[in-house]
Every structure is written in C-alpha cells, then in structure tokens.
Amino acid sequence: MKESKTKALKMVLIGGGLALVAGIFLMVGPPQLLAKSETPEFCASCHIHEAVYEAWFHHGAHRRNQCVDCHLPNQNIPVHYAWKSIDGMKDLVLFHSGHVPDDIRITDHGKSVVQANCIRCHESAVDMIAQDRPCWDCHRRVMHKRSGAIETR
Numbered sequence: 001m002k003e004s005k006t007k008a009l010k011m012v013l014i015g016g017g018l019a020l021v022a023g024i025f026l027m028v029g030p031p032q033l034l035a036k037s038e039t040p041e042f043c044a045s046c047h048i049h050e051a052v053y054e055a056w057f058h059h060g061a062h063r064r065n066q067c068v069d070c071h072l073p074n075q076n077i078p079v080h081y082a083w084k085s086i087d088g089m090k091d092l093v094l095f096h097s098g099h100v101p102d103d104i105r106i107t108d109h110g111k112s113v114v115q116a117n118c119i120r121c122h123e124s125a126v127d128m129i130a131q132d133r134p135c136w137d138c139h140r141r142v143m144h145k146r147s148g149a150i151e152t153r
Helices: 002-028 040-044 047-059 067-071 077-097 108-121
Strands: none
Touching: 040 047, 047 077, 067 077, 067 108
C-alpha cells in the first residue's frame, strides 16, 4: 500500500513538473507566440468572435487598438496575464463544450475592465466628467454590436 502511494506521489510530481515546463515553454517558448496571442487576428481565430472582429475591423471606433487594450486589465503585467489566462481558458472551455451563447454578452467584470481602460486611455478628456455611468451609455458606437453595418438596439 505504501509503495502505491509513493508511486502515485511520484507521478503527480512528475506530471506537475511537466505541466510547469510546458506552461513556461508555451508562454515564452515559440517565437512570438505570446505577442501573436495579443492580436485581434488571434482573438478572431475562434469563430465565436468573428462577428465582433468584423465589426471592429470595418467600423470600429478604436481600430488602432488591440482587443486586449480594452478587454483585459492593463494596470500591471501580472494582472493582465492572469486575466488573459482566465478569460482565454473560459472561452476555450465554452467553445469546446458547445456552450457558447448565441448572443455573447460582456460580464460585469468585463464591463469594469473596459470602463477602467476607457478612463485610462482618455484620462485627460474624462477628468471633469462624472464617471458613475459606463462610457458606452453615451458612446454607443464603441460597442461591437452597435458599430457600422451590424448596428442593433
């Protein structure tokens, strides 16, 4: 019995070590993988984001920005990559389990991140404005679904 516990512990340690090495390799290993995963084209490679990518690409108010500029926390690098991992894994699980909703809606956490990034980028313009309302209440065309040809109510 003791031998099987030792063997199981050994396998867990080996598996954990391999997972750690694989994670580090994927994060910084292949050339430009991390940089590529920050591009709008990477986000659009998952077909659930094709429509929002097309809206951003053709009519988006912030075409010079990457998806991660608005949709991930940008106050510091560890928080950025932690949420990038969490959001990416959530999208991956939803996609491969077939539980992607037809109407993708931003979460409350996502709304707070986008609002903070609006204020971060437009800080000088919003200094004198009450910031208790979401920016997109007035600036409706910055929302993917209300941009250009696919504008909806």
